[in-house]
Amino acid sequence: MKEKIKSLLEEALPLVNIDSDFLFAELDSLGVTTILMLLSSEYGIDLDVVDATPKNLKNLDSIVAMVQAKLQAK
Amino acid sequence: MTIEDYLRNNAFHCADKVAVICRGERVTYAELWQRIELKAEQIRARYAPRSVAVLRTSQSVDFLVTYFAMHCADVVAMPLEHDIPEAVFDAIAEQYAAFRAPDGVADILFTTGTTGKSKGVMISHGIIIADSENLIDAMGFSHNLLFIVNGPLNHIGSLSKVYPTFMMGATLCILENLKDLNAFFDAMDYPCDKVATFLVPASIRIVLQLAKSRLAQYAHRLDFIETGAAPMPHSDMLELCRLLPNTRLYNTFASTETGIVATYNFNDGECLPACLGRPMKHSRIFITDEGRVACQGPTLMTGYALDDALTAQVMRAGTVFTADNGRIDEQGRLRLMGRIDDVINIGGFKVAPTEVEDVALACPGVNDCICVSDVSPVLGQRLKLLVVKDGSHDITWRELARFIADRLEGYKVPQAYQAVDHIERTFNGKLNRKFYRNNI
Numbered sequence: 001m002k003e004k005i006k007s008l009l010e011e012a013l014p015l016v017n018i019d020s021d022f023l024f025a026e027l028d029s030l031g032v033t034t035i036l037m038l039l040s041s042e043y044g045i046d047l048d049v050v051d052a053t054p055k056n057l058k059n060l061d062s063i064v065a066m067v068q069a070k071l072q073a074k
Numbered sequence: 075m076t077i078e079d080y081l082r083n084n085a086f087h088c089a090d091k092v093a094v095i096c097r098g099e100r101v102t103y104a105e106l107w108q109r110i111e112l113k114a115e116q117i118r119a120r121y122a123p124r125s126v127a128v129l130r131t132s133q134s135v136d137f138l139v140t141y142f143a144m145h146c147a148d149v150v151a152m153p154l155e156h157d158i159p160e161a162v163f164d165a166i167a168e169q170y171a172a173f174r175a176p177d178g179v180a181d182i183l184f185t186t187g188t189t190g191k192s193k194g195v196m197i198s199h200g201i202i203i204a205d206s207e208n209l210i211d212a213m214g215f216s217h218n219l220l221f222i223v224n225g226p227l228n229h230i231g232s233l234s235k236v237y238p239t240f241m242m243g244a245t246l247c248i249l250e251n252l253k254d255l256n257a258f259f260d261a262m263d264y265p266c267d268k269v270a271t272f273l274v275p276a277s278i279r280i281v282l283q284l285a286k287s288r289l290a291q292y293a294h295r296l297d298f299i300e301t302g303a304a305p306m307p308h309s310d311m312l313e314l315c316r317l318l319p320n321t322r323l324y325n326t327f328a329s330t331e332t333g334i335v336a337t338y339n340f341n342d343g344e345c346l347p348a349c350l351g352r353p354m355k356h357s358r359i360f361i362t363d364e365g366r367v368a369c370q371g372p373t374l375m376t377g378y379a380l381d382d383a384l385t386a387q388v389m390r391a392g393t394v395f396t397a398d399n400g401r402i403d404e405q406g407r408l409r410l411m412g413r414i415d416d417v418i419n420i421g422g423f424k425v426a427p428t429e430v431e432d433v434a435l436a437c438p439g440v441n442d443c444i445c446v447s448d449v450s451p452v453l454g455q456r457l458k459l460l461v462v463k464d465g466s467h468d469i470t471w472r473e474l475a476r477f478i479a480d481r482l483e484g485y486k487v488p489q490a491y492q493a494v495d496h497i498e499r500t501f502n503g504k505l506n507r508k509f510y511r512n513n514i
Contacts, residue, residue, distance in 0.1 A: 014475035015487055028484075029252035030421070033280045049255040049285035 113143035153228035208354035268297035275306035276421035302326035303422030333373025439467030
């Protein structure tokens with residue numbers, strides 16, 4: 001899952017270093033929205049404003065953890 | 075009077091009122107004016123009157139202090155994008171080092187809008203006041219308002235809202251952007267009578283995509299929302315009206331060259347798409363024989379800095395001829411019908427595709443390319459670069475994006491890339507943009 005998400009995000013956000021440990025700081029509002037919308041669509045999960053936190057989008061691992069938690073809650 | 079006169083008056087008449095909220099900092103009108111006066115002294119010591127001071131824009135109180143202090147010191151403020159590459163910043167500073175602006179010029183703002191190429195638009199103190207009065211009269215800025223700015227402060231969309239907010243002695247809340255939507259909604263909880271904000275259509279789409287129900291919870295607090303700078307999908311307009319039935323929702327016609335000239339409250343039961351309303355109190359609009367929107371009044375730019383020829387192309391006899399096609403309907407409202415040039419509008423930022431192509435062509439491995447507007451699966455429009463690779467250098471899209479980002483502002487970097495065998499051209503060898511407009 002991690003590699004798939006990484007590949008998806010790299011294609012959608014070519015300027016963002018997806019491996020960064022300070023990913024949220026690198027993103028703009030379009031970047032945050034792109035990540036949430038792409039993952040919602042790819043995994044059939046609901047992601048909205050409450051998920052767009054610095055903690056959830058801190059790095060690739062935290063994004064993967066957020067997706068896994070949403071999938072488990074389905 | 076200038077906007078700084080209003081700030082000074084507010085420092086006496088509503089000294090303890092909070093003027094600006096930013097990153098947890100609350101600055102009263104008295105404190106704000108004190109900081110501006112101190113900074114103005116430093117600026118006077120460093121710059122000659124009417125010279126240009128180039129600065130990188132930041133969403134901060136310090137930026138506003140510096141910006142207004144420059145005005146107080148009779149120095150022209152030239153705020154550039156926060157992410158402008160260092161080399162471009164230095165080149166612009168060098169270009170304007172010996173320039174002395176005409177009397178009364180307050181700012182030089184960079185734009186691509188009306189002519190399709192980047193240039194500095196001179197804005198006078200009088201224009202700032204005329205824009206403010208247009209906004210106050212048309213939208214009802216008031217003393218007890220909190221206005222939330224979340225767009226870049228060097229862009230007329232956000233910067234022009236700072237002026238009426240301060241003229242009325244209201245409170246300005248500066249957010250970095252809409253990245254943290256929770257901060258946007260938290261800002262609306264500030265204890266005041268009314269809240270208003272400016273959101274470009276792409277930002278409205280973000281809010282509708284991610285926070286529809288939360289937005290509806292603030293329906294009773296939101297006095298008005300202004301949008302503009304780019305076409306807004308009619309479905310988003312209708313949805314906003316449904317969520318905020320009692321909020322005035324303005325679609326405004328403005329540009330750096332024309333100033334703020336017309337607006338339309340689309341929460342009027344009709345919700346007309348591409349309607350920009352009637353001219354504001356200081357402004358006049360007419361349509362030329364060729365169908366172009368032309369504007370008159372005291373909000374028009376002073377001219378382009380260092381380019382009298384370009385000024386004469388756009389501005390003649392007190393009229394700015396825009397690159398927008400339009401008509402005036404039977405009720406005197408402006409209805410837009412597209413642009414006459416190739417400029418691409420991305421979230422309110424105007425991008426000349428040639429500028430992107432020129433940079434991309436300088437990248438090793440790129441043989442030919444064209445920059446087009448593409449539909450984003452997330453947010454409407456985005457830039458896409460179609461590339462013919464030359465085979466000499468196996469460049470990745472990521473490398474190409476970074477190459478462009480090192481030379482241009484962030485909003486000019488295409489988000490999508492596609493390899494193609496060739497680029498369509500017209501019979502005389504020019505890029506066939508019309509072909510791509512019809513086929514992308």
